[in-house]
Amino acid sequence: MRQTVTNMIGTLPPQFFAITVTTVAENLAQLMYSVLMTGYMFRNAQYRLELQQSLDQVALPDKQEKKDAPGYAPGTQKKVSGEVIRWNNVSGAEKIDAFKYIELLEAEIEELNRQIGRTANGQNDLLEYLKSLEPQNLKELTSSAGEDAILAMNTFIKRLLAVSDPDQMKTTVTETSAPELAKLLYWLMVVGYSIRNIEVRFDMERVLGTTLKLAELPPGEAI
Template sequence: MLQEYVKNVQPEFMERFVQKAPSQVVEAMRQTVTSMLGTLPPQFFDIHVSTIAENLAQLMYSVMMTGYMFRNAQYRLELQQSLSQPALPVSSSATTDSRYAPGTQKSAVSGDVVRWRKDEEKPERVDAIEYIELLEAEVEELRKQLEMRGRGKNELLEYLKSLQPQNLQELTTSAGEDALEAMNTFVSRLIGVAEPTQLKRAATQTTAAELARILYWLMVVGYSIRNIEVRYDMERVLGMPAKLAELPPGENL
């Protein structure tokens, strides 16, 4: 399935990725490519990059693995955030207005509210105070996310920076054989050189702007390979037949 994906994926899929993927992932990829190639505007500086095919192949593989790592990190970050929110959260600030103290006075609140359970397709009664505390916790979490974005910080990159080297390495060493083979196949498809001796001799040259587009595309492919790998594992566990890898880049499972 992964082999089929890397044989057919096209650069145009990047547009769909930008539309569907979380904004922090898209921005993390852009920042990574920019840090690798610099920030000189291509409309004013015509920069060319020359190397041998072997070096370019290694760079492509590394960048694709970075995209794979971003998806793995996002999985873990989302899980960590979901586990950090208790079912009955402690009351917290429901507003960012500094004129008010955290929390609200709920001693006079009584009764319950009705919520619709989509999974069971029936109404469910929830204690009114518990529901208020749940809303307060959600507002507080949103406030923290807005503050981080306001400071220009990327939550995904900040999470990666906080990891110990061993934990960071685990984000890529967990890649299965199918994923690694798919990455190598994709690099071979782009390089167009199969013989190892030719890789060491064949020279290649491109502009910095074009290389940036290629590297960004490779991150998208690496990210999508992890998406497909997880979906395939789920189908295998559930005993479902494997399907053609049609998952658009950036689309969550």
């Protein structure tokens, strides 16, 4: 999120350059709405990415070709027998063949090593996922926003601008520094991200018929 805002504002060091941004309220409102929706899109994409990764993990085959550690012969040479008992949160205790259980553990270790490698290389899975999507798929990440979410975004914008009359928005001039604008946009992006979280919670509440603890939006001073 910070990188997205930085790309929008620029990277000139504030200790050497004083950058002032001047625009009318109407243009600022459009920018704020776009940033809110970007945060919403990031959370929606993260939900889909997490689901995809979970399905990929479940779909791991029982046996996989693995990179053998130095000093060991290729392939698997395991002489184990018997069963392992593990606890299932739904069905309780269940038995699994010890050899198969070791294979599952090795597959999980390989997946963890792969994730650690991505983190060490500075790879951002979410950004890579967004880059891989077609334009139509990207549009779907924001077109699913419900009426309540859009209303919440517009309400935020009106309260922040303190101007709601369309004619006044076209003539009211707003001026701020680039660092302050960057803080505002980053906070709005986090708000959009949180709005999607709250929307999902409400959807779960309606489906399950239960009352969930309400999520809180990030405080403005915690930017």
